[in-house]
Amino acid sequence: xxxxxxxxxxxxxHVDMDHFFSAIEExxxxxxxxxxxxxxxxxxxxxxxxxxxxxxxxxxxxxxxSGMPISKAWRLCPNAIxxxxxxxxxxxxxxxxxxxxxxxxxxxxxxxxxxAFLNISSQVQDFDEAIELAVNIKHEILWNERLTCSVxxxxxxxxxxxxxxxxxxxxxxxxxxxEVEKFLAPLSVRKMLWIGEKTENKLNEIxxxxxxxxxxxxxxxxxxxxxxxxxxxxxxxxxxxxxxxGGRRRIRKSIGHESTFMANVNDQDLIYKKLENICQxxxxxxxxxxxxxxxxxxxxxxxxxxxxxHGKTLLFFSNRLQDLQKTAQKLAQGFLCNNEKIRxxxxxxSTLKSSKGQRSLV
DNA sequence: TCTGGGGTCCTAGGACCC
DNA sequence: TCTGGGGTCCTAGGACCC
Numbered sequence: 001x002x003x004x005x006x007x008x009x010x011x012x013x014h015v016d017m018d019h020f021f022s023a024i025e026e027x028x029x030x031x032x033x034x035x036x037x038x039x040x041x042x043x044x045x046x047x048x049x050x051x052x053x054x055x056x057x058x059x060x061x062x063x064x065x066s067g068m069p070i071s072k073a074w075r076l077c078p079n080a081i082x083x084x085x086x087x088x089x090x091x092x093x094x095x096x097x098x099x100x101x102x103x104x105x106x107x108x109x110x111x112x113x114x115x116a117f118l119n120i121s122s123q124v125q126d127f128d129e130a131i132e133l134a135v136n137i138k139h140e141i142l143w144n145e146r147l148t149c150s151v152x153x154x155x156x157x158x159x160x161x162x163x164x165x166x167x168x169x170x171x172x173x174x175x176x177x178x179e180v181e182k183f184l185a186p187l188s189v190r191k192m193l194w195i196g197e198k199t200e201n202k203l204n205e206i207x208x209x210x211x212x213x214x215x216x217x218x219x220x221x222x223x224x225x226x227x228x229x230x231x232x233x234x235x236x237x238x239x240x241x242x243x244x245x246g247g248r249r250r251i252r253k254s255i256g257h258e259s260t261f262m263a264n265v266n267d268q269d270l271i272y273k274k275l276e277n278i279c280q281x282x283x284x285x286x287x288x289x290x291x292x293x294x295x296x297x298x299x300x301x302x303x304x305x306x307x308x309x310h311g312k313t314l315l316f317f318s319n320r321l322q323d324l325q326k327t328a329q330k331l332a333q334g335f336l337c338n339n340e341k342i343r344x345x346x347x348x349x350s351t352l353k354s355s356k357g358q359r360s361l362v
Numbered sequence: 363t364c365t366g367g368g369g370t371c372c373t374a375g376g377a378c379c380c
Numbered sequence: 381t382c383t384g385g386g387g388t389c390c391t392a393g394g395a396c397c398c
Contacts, residue, residue, distance in 0.1 A: 040366085041366070049364090049365090049366080050365090050366050050367090051364095051365070051366050051367095053366080067365085067366090068364095068365085069363070069364045069365055070366095071363080071364070071365095072363060072364070072365090075363090194371095227372085227373080228372085229372080250370095252369090253369080253370070253371090254369070254370085255368095255369090256367085256368075256369080257367080257368085258366085258367060258368085259366095259367085260366065260367085305364085305365070344366085344367095346367085348369090
């Protein structure tokens with residue numbers, strides 16, 4: 001007999017705040033109510049660079065969505081309320097919400113600022129009780145924070161997340177065990193976690209449009225085309241997703257900072273100055289977190305959006321600003337010899353370890 | 363019609379060691 | 381003369397997430 005009687009079915013809940021950043025802005029500024037609110041880069045009268053971070057549903061009426069160039073948003077709706085992101089505030093609100101959620105289960109996993117997974121298998125007997133619990137969560141967040149969220153309930157994280165996205169805002173979607181495949185089948189493959197634009201296109205090319213198509217496809221062909229990911233896509237399309245809530249402890253693997261120039265530049269003094277500045281910022285975060293780094297990577301984006309990286313692993317771990325700056329400068333030189341205009345420059349350090357218990361390098 | 367900034371994970375080739 | 385196979389580290393690029 002497969003499985004066992006003692007194997008308890010999992011009930012996983014995914015909570016996603018509705019248009020989090022713009023919802024907070026609306027809450028803080030009652031006069032924003034019922035007007036399109038767009039949080040993101042400065043539109044600078046349509047000449048601004050950068051993208052929309054979040055926008056409310058009134059702005060979505062104008063076909064504006066997150067990730068859209070802010071200049072395009074401006075053309076679509078110049079009269080919207082444009083707000084710069086206030087991360088300090090969002091972080092504070094996020095912490096309050098996570099505190100609420102954590103109370104519902106110790107098996108808890110934040111997913112970015114405004115989403116989280118909860119394994120509530122030990123808290124509830126069945127999906128009916130899970131719905132009750134989800135309603136309580138929604139009420140508590142609304143009562144305490146005056147913000148709405150959407151919830152998905154399913155036997156695993158993947159389906160819970162897709163279910164959550166199925167009905168927004170202020171939604172609650174439940175997918176019970178034996179309805180998982182039926183629920184997934186008609187959805188676009190794009191709804192699947194880890195399938196983005198590129199993979200969607202590749203799947204479309206071989207006639208796979210829906211998750212049902214993917215589930216029915218010959219797995220050996222998927223493996224041939226997508227390697228190990230092909231096998232995973234196939235499993236996921238059948239609603240099989242084993243990952244535990246809060247399963248793997250996350251250790252920070254890298255710290256970086258990057259910045260886009262207001263206009264593309266080839267002025268070397270300006271570029272090196274910016275690079276120095278970025279190194280300083282990364283350095284401060286390294287020190288604050290008591291870390292040592294070994295690898296430095298410089299990223300350059302040219303005016304044509306072609307993006308490249310150069311990296312160098314030092315022979316030793318360091319937390320010295322001069323090591324970071326000297327290495328970054330050398331790496332950047334390789335990019336700047338052709339005098340081509342640059343759009344973005346960034347620095348990231350990786351191969352990290354804790355500097356606790358070590359004498360700091362001066 | 364132009365495309366942010368913070369990250370993670372995967373792939374693939376080359377160097378090097380045993 | 382020519383030459384296997386496994387493991388690890390480094391580097392660069394790509395795809396994806398929020």
